[in-house]
Amino acid sequence: MNLSQGAEPPPALPAPPALPGPTGQGTAWVARTRLLARLSAAARTPVVLVSAPAGSGKSTLLHQWSHLDGRACVTVSATSWLDDPARLARALVDAFERIGPPGSDPRAGVTAQEPGWATVVLPGLARLAVTRLCDFVLVVDDVHLLQAAACHEALAAVADAVPEGSQVVLATREEAPRYLARARAAGRLLEIEPDDLAFDLEEAAALFAGLAVTLSDEELAETVERAEGWAVGLYLHALSMRGHGTGGPRDGGPSRRGRDGFVFDYIGTQVLDGLDPRTRHFLTRTAPLEELRPAVCDAILDRQDSVAVLPGLCESLQLVIPVDDSGRRFRYHHLLRDALLSELTRESPAELDDLHRRAARWFAEAGDLDQAVRHARAARDHRLLADVLWPALPDCLTSGSLDRLAGWLRGISDHDLQQEPRLTAAAAWLALQQGDAERMDRWILHAERLAGIHWRDLARTDEVTAALACAEAVVGRGGLADSIALSEAALAGLPPDSGFRSAAAFVRGVCLTLQRDLPAGLEGLRTAEGLARALGQPLLVADSLSWQGLLALASGDQRRGTELVLEARSLIGDHHLERLATSAHCVTALALVLALNHDPSAARVLGTARRLTAGTDGIAPWFAVCGRLVQARAAVALADGSLARRLIGEAKVHLTADLRDTLVSDFLAEAQQALTMLSVDGVSAATLSPAEIRVLQFLPSHLTIPQIGEHLCLSPHTVKSHTLAIYRKLGVSSRDEAVERAQRLGLVEGPPRD
Structure with a gap:
């Protein structure tokens, strides 16, 4: 299509038989x-x-x-x-x-x-x-x-x-x-x-013949020697010779030694300078796009003809390459794109940022959040980045997409994250779901600072502050009553379709049941379940089902409790949520159900629950206690009194005054009573301490003892001591044996199974 306005179109550029990168247009490549x-x-x-x-x-x-x-x-x-x-x-x-x-x-x-x-x-x-x-x-x-x-x-x-x-x-x-x-x-x-x-003489001759450029044998040899057989240099030199006539420019052709500057110069003079202004404008202003689609090109250029322009460019300019056979997806050859971006950056850096902003908004509306985030970050527009990221945050947190969220935030300095409240809240929630209590505390403090001293009141009217209140309620440092108040404030301040509403409803329901207000608590849990189902949040559905299941088991309804917990297990498995820190709650409930039903996989699942729980210390004190007590009940059902005793001891360490006169005290009494009735008390390989379990997670890796220490902020001596204790408790004498034994017990995550 002629892109010029009232001018004669430029002659079509010839096809490059040896261009690095297929053109897909039947071009007569030089066969290598x-x-x-x-x-x-x-x-x-x-x-x-x-x-x-x-x-x-x-x-x-x-x-x-x-x-x-x-x-x-x-x-x-x-x-x-x-x-x-x-x-x-x-x-x-x-x-x-x-x-x-x-x-x-x-x-x-x-x-x-x-x-x-x-x-x-x-x-x-x-x-x-x-x-x-x-x-x-x-x-x-x-x-x-x-x-x-x-x-x-x-x-x-x-x-x-x-x-x-x-x-x-x-x-x-x-x-x-x-x-x-x-x-x-x-x-x-x-x-x-x-x-x-490097092209030899025969290949270079085929290239020049394909471009209808005639050279004597001596001229061909001289050109190939000067270009050192460099493919793109020969091709661009051939284009230059077409413009200068047979014999070409007097410099004898390009040299590979100065390739970067040469390529940019040649693309500028031999490709871009021959185009009409409208075509050149289209090329430079779409260069920020890694992939060219008509709709996004139209959006960032405010035009409606890209669906015709792109195929035309592909035919006339062989540096425009189809991505597939649809005729609607293209890309620029990397050398052309680099040259175009260099020109745009040099001449109009502000416009480059604006193009990235337009692309980010288009990709966000099209649902391609990865590309939207890439362009928002390229524009260095953190407010736009937050606009793109914020609506998707709850889904990332509750659907197992933590690495996607981490990738969106990776490389942004802490200083920049702290300037935008939504990014600060996203960093806090990411750390919470990863079980990183230290980073979580730091980002929550930053979020509080941004929200101001009256942030608790503001949570009832401001969505971002309400999401902060929800995170604080999950963490639960202020006790059950404070978590309930924060959850209710969050529910008041969050929009009806906010993905954080189900989390706030779940925390409220759990805390009410722990305060022995079972009717209100169960109603809150069912509300959380319904919201999570409507919003497509499988983890929160599973969390709600698991806690309802544990309450049913505690009331003596083992059939109903088993049904609820197994439904939660299906959700965790179907959506691959096992690695999320907050899935520890669901896996813990599952371990108890399997143990009570004498399932042979119960011991392995209990090991997995212990591993996940060790990574959540410092988050949700109620679970630090209740989770271990439920695991102790599972250990008793497996006739592992040594492990049950250890878990009860760990639960008592985490027991706060706020939890003493609550349903938690009933869980503790039941676990202790079950332990006293256990007649079999053998030594268990699962009696590892939480610190030893954390070290154990790294033993299957290629990391050395000092490197493991760097990840865990421990000295090499401490890591070595924990490692030797692991060997002793597992009854092994080497790292490989420890890994094999731990994987059978569910204490470390094994490689994928066939």
Whole structure:
């Protein structure tokens, strides 16, 4: 389509036969025959590294290979957004599942937090690599954009595990990552380097012929020598020669040594300068978008013709590349996009920020929150970021998407988070759900400071302050009566559709039942359950069901209690919520039900409940006591008096004056009475202290004793002492044996199961 206004359209730019990156338009590529033959000959080599500077033809080579190779081929294109361990891991899981077979939603187990990253995610990626139904080629392009060390741990896990007959291919502008040294030493690595990718005379001749540029043999050899075979340099030089006539500019062509500045200059003079102003404006103002869709292009440019413009650009400007066959999704070649962004940043940085803002609003309305957050952060607009993030916050907190929320906030300084009340509240809730009491306290104090000295009164009328009140009610440092008052203030101040309402109703219901007001408490729990179901919050539905189930068990109605708790278990399992700190409540109730029903998995579930509870100390004092007492009842049902006695002792340590004359005292009396009636009192491997359980979580990882100490803020000597105590109590003599024994007991999270 002619984008000019009353002017003759510029001539269509020629197709680049050797452009680094497929155009998808039937372009007569220069076939990289010798390299394709080399790749085919090394089809049994599990790891391939293609490392070369920008514009060397890495992506084109791999695209040609994918069309010739008969195996299933999937590509993961790295971006700055994927420079996050959890996001990259999910992208790799998606790639493996496209190859098949699909699993039981392994994405739900993805977390960037230690120890889960090392003990669950990395083994899970390795397992996916070796359990595909067919031989495959997994291409990870633009690996140089991944700077996070954990991202490379994920790639290393896949590279080490890929079986013979399949291959993982890493394409990067940088030197070989250090972790590939193992593959190199074992003869499992094929390396294709810049000199390998350099065009020879035959390939360069094909390129120039495809662009209808005629050179003598001497001119061709001189041009190739000066360009050092650099693919994009030869292509752009050919474009220049078309403008200057046969023989080209007198400098003899581009040199690879000054590639970055040269590429920008050449794209500016040989590509952009030949376009009419309206087309150039479209290109530069859509460059902030990683993917071009007509609707978002229209939105940020305030126009209505992008649906026709983009295909036209794809035909005339071969640096515009289709993402799929729909004809509605495109991207700019990275060299073109870099040049466009450089021009826009230099000429109009304020407009660049405004384009990001418009894109953020469009993606937010379209429901693509990850892209909305990316653009809001690129605009450095924290108020807009809060506008995007705040409505999705309750869902992230109650649906197992903590790593998504953590990724949205990662990299924003504490100072910037403290300037926006909604971001401060989000950081506080994130820490609460992760079980990080120290960070939670710090962010709650910041939120109180922002809300002002009268924040409790303000909570009844202001949504953000009401969410703070809800968090304070969950934490419960002021006692049961204070939690009830805060919950009621939150319910008054939150909008009807706020996801925090169900949390406030749940805390109110629990606290009322603990104060022995069972009718009002049960009504509050059913209200919380109904709200959570309506708002699609499975964790809060499960929490409400579990507490109702425990109350039914306490009243002697074991059948009804079992039904409620098992329904909660289904929700936790179906939505993969086991890793959330607040799921400790549901898992604890499940452990008791299984133990009372003599289920063989009860001991393992009890171990899991203990592990989760150890991570929630400092949050919700009522659960620190009630959770351990319920677990003690489960231990008694399993005839494990030693563990029951320890749990009762831990519960007494957490028992506050506020809880002494409440339903908690009944739980304590029942647990103690059950213990006195137990005749079997053997020694249990599960009598680990909370501190030892926290250390135990890191033993399956690759971390050393000093590194574990850094994560837990403990000295290496303390970690070593806890480790030796773990060995003694588990009856083992090595780290591997301790991990194996602990996984059987449910005390540590094991790798994914088949």
